[in-house]
Amino acid sequence: MMYGTKAIQLVKEIANGEKGQLTPFSSDVFSEVIAECSQHFADLRSLIRKMQEAGLDVETTKNEDHYGQLIHHLSLVRNKRCLMAYMYNRAEILRNLVWKVGSEIPEEIQEKLSHSEKEYFKKHSEALKSYMSRVVLELAVDMVPPKDPYIKVRVLDDMGEVELPSDNTANFARHSMHFLKRTDAEKYISLGKMEELTG
Amino acid sequence: MAGQSDPNVSIFSGEEVEFMAEDEMVEIVPNMRMEPLNMLCGDFGPFYPQMATQVPMWLAIALKKRGKCTIRPPEWMSVENLTQILEAERESQAAFQVLPFHYVEISSLLFDYASGDIPDLYMVRSLINDIRDARFLKVESSLESFEDARSSAVKVKNLSAMEVNVVRPFVGRALQAFYKHGSPDLVPNPEAMSARRPQATDNIQRRPLRRR
Amino acid sequence: MDPLLQETVLEKAGSIVRKVGSFLKMESYYDIDDILVEGQRVPVVFQQAVNGVDIDPSAETHCVEPGSKVELPYWLAHELHLRKVAKMKVPACFNQRTKLELGADGASVDLRSRCLYFYEFGCKIAPLVSDRDMGSFLLSAFRTRYQKILAKAHNAAFTAHSKLLSYLTKEETNLYEAAQSSMAAFKKWRIGGPRFERASVLGRKRKEAN
Numbered sequence: 001m002m003y004g005t006k007a008i009q010l011v012k013e014i015a016n017g018e019k020g021q022l023t024p025f026s027s028d029v030f031s032e033v034i035a036e037c038s039q040h041f042a043d044l045r046s047l048i049r050k051m052q053e054a055g056l057d058v059e060t061t062k063n064e065d066h067y068g069q070l071i072h073h074l075s076l077v078r079n080k081r082c083l084m085a086y087m088y089n090r091a092e093i094l095r096n097l098v099w100k101v102g103s104e105i106p107e108e109i110q111e112k113l114s115h116s117e118k119e120y121f122k123k124h125s126e127a128l129k130s131y132m133s134r135v136v137l138e139l140a141v142d143m144v145p146p147k148d149p150y151i152k153v154r155v156l157d158d159m160g161e162v163e164l165p166s167d168n169t170a171n172f173a174r175h176s177m178h179f180l181k182r183t184d185a186e187k188y189i190s191l192g193k194m195e196e197l198t199g
Numbered sequence: 200m201a202g203q204s205d206p207n208v209s210i211f212s213g214e215e216v217e218f219m220a221e222d223e224m225v226e227i228v229p230n231m232r233m234e235p236l237n238m239l240c241g242d243f244g245p246f247y248p249q250m251a252t253q254v255p256m257w258l259a260i261a262l263k264k265r266g267k268c269t270i271r272p273p274e275w276m277s278v279e280n281l282t283q284i285l286e287a288e289r290e291s292q293a294a295f296q297v298l299p300f301h302y303v304e305i306s307s308l309l310f311d312y313a314s315g316d317i318p319d320l321y322m323v324r325s326l327i328n329d330i331r332d333a334r335f336l337k338v339e340s341s342l343e344s345f346e347d348a349r350s351s352a353v354k355v356k357n358l359s360a361m362e363v364n365v366v367r368p369f370v371g372r373a374l375q376a377f378y379k380h381g382s383p384d385l386v387p388n389p390e391a392m393s394a395r396r397p398q399a400t401d402n403i404q405r406r407p408l409r410r411r
Numbered sequence: 412m413d414p415l416l417q418e419t420v421l422e423k424a425g426s427i428v429r430k431v432g433s434f435l436k437m438e439s440y441y442d443i444d445d446i447l448v449e450g451q452r453v454p455v456v457f458q459q460a461v462n463g464v465d466i467d468p469s470a471e472t473h474c475v476e477p478g479s480k481v482e483l484p485y486w487l488a489h490e491l492h493l494r495k496v497a498k499m500k501v502p503a504c505f506n507q508r509t510k511l512e513l514g515a516d517g518a519s520v521d522l523r524s525r526c527l528y529f530y531e532f533g534c535k536i537a538p539l540v541s542d543r544d545m546g547s548f549l550l551s552a553f554r555t556r557y558q559k560i561l562a563k564a565h566n567a568a569f570t571a572h573s574k575l576l577s578y579l580t581k582e583e584t585n586l587y588e589a590a591q592s593s594m595a596a597f598k599k600w601r602i603g604g605p606r607f608e609r610a611s612v613l614g615r616k617r618k619e620a621n
Contacts, residue, residue, distance in 0.1 A: 003466065004484060008450050015443050020612055047463045064474070067496050068463035071487065078486050081446060088441040093612055100610040108613050144606045145218030151607070182607075189607040196605035213600025307601065335565070342561055365597045368589035369564055373557060376582060380530060380553050385537050385546030 003040075003075040007033045007082035014089045022093055025114040030083070037079050044072040091120060098125045099140050100190040138165075141183045151182050152197040159193060216364050220304035221257035226271040229262070256305065260312045270313040275299060276306060278319045281326035288333040293341070295334060295357035303331060303361035331362075338366055342373070444581060448528040448535065453488040455497040456480050485535060492539055501540045502526075505533060510548055517555035521578045529580040556583060564590030 009029050017023050047065045051058050058066075094117060097109065103125040105118065113121070132139050159172040164184040172178070172188075177197070188194040222240070228251050235244035236258075243254045251271065254262075262268045274280065275298065284296045299305065306327045314320055341355050353370070380386070439445045461475040466483065475481070483491070491497040504526040512520045522529045530549055537545040556579075563575060564587050579587060 002484065003464075003487070004450070008447070011443055011446050011450075015447060021614065022612060043463055062459075064460040064462035067459055067461040067491075070490070070494070070496070071461060071464045071466065074487055074490050078449075078484075081440065085441045085443060085446055089443060097610065097612050100612075106613055144212075145214050147606065186607060190610045192609035192613055195609075196607045198603070198605050213597055214606060217600070311603065339561060339565060343558060361597070365593050366565070366590075368593045369561075369586060372586045372589050373561075376530070376553060376557075376586070377550075379534065380546070380550040385534060386550055 003036075003071070004078045004082070006036055007079045010086040011082050014086060020093060020096070022090065022109060022112045024112045025090070025117065026086075027114060030086070033079055033083055037076055040072040040076045040079070044069050044076070047072070090117065094121050095124055097121070098128055099143065100187075102140065102187055103129065106191055138183070141186055143186070146182060149182055150179055151185055153178050153180055153185050153189065153194045154197055155194050157193040159188075210367055211364050213361070213364070216301075216360050217304045217308065220301035220308070220360065221255060221260075223256050223299070223301055223305060224253045225256050225259045225273065225305075226251050227254055227259045227262060227268040228271065229268045231267050233267075256308060260308060263313050263316075270309065270316045272309055272313075272317050272323075273299070273305070275302070276309070276317065276323055276327075278322050278326065281323060281330065285326055285330050285333065288330055288337070292337070295337065295355070296330075297357050298330075298359060300360050302327070302359055334358075334362060335365075338362060342366070342370065444528070444531070448531040449486040450484050451502070451526065451528060451532045452482040453485050453502050453536070454480065454482050454500045455488050455491065456500065457497045459496045461496065485532070489535070489539060499536070499539050501542055501545075502532070502536065504529065505536065505542070505545060505548075513548070513552045513555075517552050518559040519578070522552075522556075522580045522583075523578055527581050530582050557586075560587050563587070565594045 006029060010026060010033065013023055013026060047069045048058055051061060051063075051065050056063070094113075098121065103122070105113070105121055110118070128140075155172045155174055155176050155178070158174040161169060162172050163169050164181070165187075166181050166184050168184070170178060170180070172194075178185075185194060185196070189196055228249060229246040230248050231246065232248060233244055233246040235242055235246075240255070243258060244252065246252060246268075259268065259270050263270055275284075284298065287296050306323075309317060310320075310324055317323055338355065338358065342353065344353060352374070457475050457477050457479045460477055463473055464475065465473055466487075467475045467479050467481050470476070470479070481497075483497070488497065488499050492499040509520070509525060526532055530553055533545060533549045537549070559575065560579070560583055563573075576584065576587070
């Protein structure tokens with residue numbers, strides 16, 4: 001199999017997925033690519049050793065072993081780029097999510113994340129929170145330009161007694177309808193626990 | 200706030216463009232008495248019954264919703280003026296008539312919140328839709344012109360905010376592609392290119408305007 | 412200004428420009444499409460012997476002999492090409508037949524099946540292979556096909572199962588979709604309705620259990 005073929009699988013997973021959607025973290029393929037990297041590294045080292053044993057200058061000699069090293073080096077760099085891009089593009093989706101749902105990872109997302117991604121989500125949301133408290137501004141509200149301060153909503157998931165950001169409490173029983181402060185409702189709508197009613 | 204609602208769709212959402220349009224001034228006739236409002240964006244009022252006054256669109260709509268005023272549609276929204284504009288739009292293949300930068304959003308806001316205040320509502324609504332469609336066809340045909348050689352730009356005058364916003368994602372990408380493919384590194388000799396062009400140009404001229 | 416100082420300043424400016432330049436290039440490091448473009452296969456002929464690798468499927472040892480013909484992904488082929496270890500040849504999707512077809516009726520050629528990344532791949536290949544007019548060929552192909560995409564792009568009545576879409580390369584599809592989604596967003600705005608929605612990353616709405 002041509003070098004770098006496994007790593008392309010990861011990249012294709014992002015490319016073929018629906019834009020902005022997360023697929024479950026491919027930990028198997030991911031660790032296979034890392035193993036491939038280690039193999040390239042080992043091969044590279046043994047080619048260097050071979051040259052050293054023959055008393056050749058590794059820096060300047062351009063023989064078949066040198067070109068072998070070059071190919072293993074390039075394959076390593078290529079695999080690394082694929083791994084990085086996989087992580088980077090998933091992290092971007094997570095960063096966007098933090099703005100929409102706050103500090104708790106929704107269940108549907110939780111099961112798709114690797115351990116380090118969960119950690120990343122948590123830290124990113126903490127950083128955002130501490131920044132917002134420093135500038136004393138709730139930056140994550142009004143992601144859609146505001147109209148009325150109050151909107152009508154219907155509860156889709158039973159949530160019971162809930163304390164709202166505006167310090168009020170409300171009883172969100174399933175299918176109940178409420179007239180809420182827009183800023184209180186926004187997060188629940190993003191999470192799919194409520195829907196906005198119009199008209 | 201650009202692109203916050205959905206980074207993948209376009210640079211601004213329709214809601215965001217509308218938000219910007221809500222800063223445009225409009226004349227209202229209050230039916231109540233109220234002290235002046237002193238806000239960061241300016242002072243509005245005082246308000247007296249039956250005394251027309253200028254306020255931003257968002258304020259006009261807030262008052263209208265609470266039954267505190269009627270809104271006077273802007274002069275350009277008259278049937279007479281819109282009929283004239285529509286004719287002129289259809290007559291000229293290239294030029295766009297001068298309309299307020301936010302005509303799409305302002306008219307849409309007024310239809311939604313103050314339909315009772317617009318004389319000849321149905322006529323006005325259909326005229327504006329026709330104008331919008333006629334203009335959009337022209338936008339599309341003007342975009343054909345930047346297949347012109349190396350001009351990585353296209354000049355279209357008098358487009359409105361919403362019209363620009365709708366074509367922005369397409370135009371941005373297309374320009375980028377033309378820029379990339381026309382880069383001197385790849386196409387070292389533009390004259391050699393122009394020798395092939397006549398055939399392509401002919402095609403464009405013969406192509407009739409599409410109907411949607 | 413002291414000429415020596417001036418020189419230092421110019422040198423500094425030059426290095427800043429280079430840094431910015433390489434930063435801009437970095438932008439595409441994580442770019443999924445760019446990675447896939449560089450994964451496209453290119454035929455090469457080896458000029459040097461290489462030891463300790465498994466890239467020649469016809470070889471029985473872990474070696475590549477000079478003169479061996481192999482198809483390598485672009486990311487590997489172009490580095491070897493630059494170091495004169497192997498020589499790149501024009502990939503099949505840019506062959507004479509494709510050129511003739513594109514020249515005759517560019518808009519109806521199925522480029523997607525030839526190479527999903529036809530233009531981007533072509534742009535990378537063009538400066539490396541000895542085909543002088545490949546760049547202008549790409550430009551004129553894109554220009555002709557652009558017209559056809561423009562004609563359909565903002566038209567909502569034109570649906571996704573059309574034949575045209577199955578012919579388009581990735582970049583052309585992106586162009587088409589950019590227009591479609593912005594038109595759809597405009598229509599949605601015009602119709603109105605709820606302004607707040609469930610975050611799209613959470614997927615489609617779960618079916619209500621009753």
